[in-house]
Amino acid sequence: MIAPASLPGAHELGQRCIAAFTRVVPATLCAFYRIDPHLQAQDFSLYRMPEQMHQAYLQRYRHYDPLQPRHCAAAGRPVLSLHMGMAQQGRHETAVYQGFLERHGILDVVEILACDQQRPIAGLSLLRDSRLGHFSVEELGTLHALQGLLEIAALAPYSRVDERLAGLTPREREIAWLLRDGADNKTIARHLDLGLPTVKTHLINLFRKVGVGNRTELVSALFL
Helix, strand or coil: CCCCCCCCCCHHHHHHHHHHHHHHCCCCCEEEEECCCCCEEEEEEEECCCHHHHHHHHHHHHCCCCCCCHHHHHCCCEEEEEHHHHCCCCCCHHHHHHHHHCCEEEEEEEEEEEEECCCCEEEEEEEEECCCCCHHHHHHHHHHHHHHHHHHHCCCCCCCCCHHHHHCCHHHHHHHHHHHHCHHHHHHHHHHHHHHHHCCCCHHHHHHHHCCCCHHHHHHHCCC
């Protein structure tokens, strides 16, 4: 008898969505998130996004974001580009948010929403720098075609193992999942675009937070 496959955690599900979408439409940075009943983004899974940038967004700039869930929902579009979003808000908000993006080298953003009977439940942000350029009309069409797959993923059951990771930062959660998959420090550094000293610092902080002394103990404490 074949044992049933274990459900992915919410963060792992987010990483799978990011990997699938960026294989078809490349992006420099990405974020997958859940949307609460108040249309607030939460439970972020990040790809290559610096922790400092993400924290600055949450603390100071999310209210200026023309692609935050409530704006996307109001626009009635499952796929919304930065240009479309900014056209719906005031000049001051647009200037503030553009300044934030420019400081982090971001040229363009696209948001894809997943809904459950018209209620937004999850979203995926794709961000590009000048190297990749603006999203083309053809790429926006491709994202529209893929949006249904995001809804299937968002509605799928997932493991609650992530509750054990609740006290970790998004970056620490990324590293924890990579450790679970057997990644060494060089692999983690390459995957997250970090320096080896930074990876080592994150590992020290992870061991301290979880109360373990090595990688094996960490994986056991968080995932077994």
